[in-house]
């Protein structure tokens with residue numbers, strides 16, 4: 705029968721499981737052929753997209769890195785996007801869901 709210390713170790717280890725899963729998911733880059741990415745016309749280089757002026761911001765100034773849904777990550781040049789379940793998108797990228805930060 706496990707003693708109190710063993711139970712606390714097991715409980716502590718189990719508490720880390722969701723965090724590990726979140727980190728693995730967050731490290732995934734959004735594939736360009738992902739159905740949601742295709743639907744939102746996501747590109748890793750915003751210069752490849754036709755961007756129209758939106759909410760007072762010129763299309764040419766719209767990038768993932770200045771989008772409200774973008775959160776910088778540990779991987780330089782990439783950030784989590786709330787529209788893509790926090791998977792990584794390219795900082796210089798863009799999609800039709802862009803809104804100013």
Ligand code: SF4
Nearest residue numbers: 768771785799801802
């Ligand atoms: S919602 Fe914003 S951060 Fe996410 S892919 Fe589109 S432009 Fe980039």
